[in-house]
Amino acid sequence: MAKIAVEQSLTDIKEALESKGYQVAPLKNEEDAKNSDCCVISGQDVNVMGMQDVTTDGSVIDARGLDANQVCEEVDSRLQ
Numbered sequence: 001m002a003k004i005a006v007e008q009s010l011t012d013i014k015e016a017l018e019s020k021g022y023q024v025a026p027l028k029n030e031e032d033a034k035n036s037d038c039c040v041i042s043g044q045d046v047n048v049m050g051m052q053d054v055t056t057d058g059s060v061i062d063a064r065g066l067d068a069n070q071v072c073e074e075v076d077s078r079l080q
Helices: 011-019 030-034 068-079
Strands: 003-006 023-026 038-041 059-062
Touching: 003 011, 011 023, 011 068, 038 068, 059 068
Parallel strands: 003 023, 003 038, 038 059
Antiparallel strands: none
């Protein structure tokens, strides 16, 4: 099953993804993103300097405004 990196503040999303059988890892740094098929972020951090270094080839899902089920659906669709 795919490995999904999830920001630590998104506990409900982490649990929902685990219940669907995904391998979930905490997203704490660039290395976590590189080793994942998909990343889920909270959208809370603002990129003040406007830097956009690419660290992963996988999808990045911004969970702002989405509930856990919506995020799971988005992960499913992007990984198919």
